[in-house]
Structures are given as C-alpha cells and as structure tokens.
Amino acid sequence: MVNKTIFTFLILILSAVGANAQTGYKTAKEKIKIGGKSIVVKSEVYLNLMPQIISDDPKEKPDCLKSGSLIAPVTIESADKLKLPKEIEIKQLWIKSGDVWQQVQISKNETNKKENSIYSIARTCPNGKINRESLITLVVELKYKGKSYFVRSNQTKLMAVY
Numbered sequence: 001m002v003n004k005t006i007f008t009f010l011i012l013i014l015s016a017v018g019a020n021a022q023t024g025y026k027t028a029k030e031k032i033k034i035g036g037k038s039i040v041v042k043s044e045v046y047l048n049l050m051p052q053i054i055s056d057d058p059k060e061k062p063d064c065l066k067s068g069s070l071i072a073p074v075t076i077e078s079a080d081k082l083k084l085p086k087e088i089e090i091k092q093l094w095i096k097s098g099d100v101w102q103q104v105q106i107s108k109n110e111t112n113k114k115e116n117s118i119y120s121i122a123r124t125c126p127n128g129k130i131n132r133e134s135l136i137t138l139v140v141e142l143k144y145k146g147k148s149y150f151v152r153s154n155q156t157k158l159m160a161v162y
Contacts, residue, residue, distance in 0.1 A: 017140040025094045028150035035085030037078040042152045043138045045072040046159040070126040077117040089143045096137040097130040134158050
C-alpha cells in the first residue's frame with residue numbers, strides 16, 4: 001500500500017514537471033534569474049527566400065529542413081554581459097506568429113558556448129501562418145541543474161532574405 005502511494009505521488013510530480021515544459025514557453029519573461037544571474041536572449045529570426053538548386057531526380061523533393069527556410073540565430077547572455085552559470089544549456093525554442101506557436105529544435109552542431117554567452121541556430125520549415133513582415137516572439141528553453149527555464153525575446157518583425 002505504501003509503495004503504491006509513493007509510486008502514485010512520483011507520477012504526479014513527474015507529470016507536473018512535464019506539463020511545465022509543455023506550456024512554460026507561453027508565460028516566459030524577457031529577463032529571468034538563473035544561478036544568481038539575470039539572463040536575456042537576443043535573436044533576429046528570418047525567412048530564407050533565396051532560390052534553391054533542385055535535383056532533376058523526381059524522387060528527390062525540395063526539403064526546407066536542409067536549407068532551413070525559417071532561421072533563428074539566438075544568443076543567450078547575462079544582462080551584465082559577464083559570465084553565465086556553467087551548467088546552462090539551450091534545449092529548444094518556440095516561435096509565435098499571431099496566435100500560432102511553432103516548436104523548433106536547436107542545431108547542436110551550430111552551438112557555440114563561451115563563458116559569457118551561448119550562441120546557436122535553429123532551422124525549420126515555417127508553418128503556414130508565418131509570413132514575412134509579421135511580428136513574432138521567440139522563446140528559448142534553457143536547462144540548468146535539471147530544471148527548465150524559459151526566456152523570451154521582444155516581439156520583432158520577421159525579416160526575409162532574398
């Protein structure tokens with residue numbers, strides 16, 4: 001009986017932690033505290049509308065994930081531009097255009113961590129509701145000592161590159 005109660009309690013705790021990661025991005029602040037530091041995110045999200053070379057092979061379809069037609073470079077830094085807590089990692093990000101949220105994975109191969117900043121890029125196919133010149137909000141999920149934190153950029157205009 002005691003083991004069943006403990007097991008049920010653990011499931012409830014883990015469910016609550018998972019729910020926070022699923023919705024925490026919607027309530028993100030522009031500046032958050034992690035390890036005694038105020039953390040901010042900077043980003044300029046843009047659409048890559050440059051022409052692509054497409055293969056003559058009819059089996060090979062254009063893939064915007066290869067070129068990343070929605071590109072989001074992000075920089076995480078402390079507000080005082082000094083050292084970040086060492087254990088901070090960028091996990092993923094969300095982009096909001098209008099009422100639509102799109103989750104985007106960070107490119108681990110394009111992440112550069114320094115003592116005072118973390119720079120990374122996310123690339124994805126844009127959802128149908130995102131278009132150039134729209135106002136977007138970007139939210140980054142950070143992990144620090146096993147806990148998720150969410151920080152957002154100011155709303156900015158989605159730029160296009162031709």
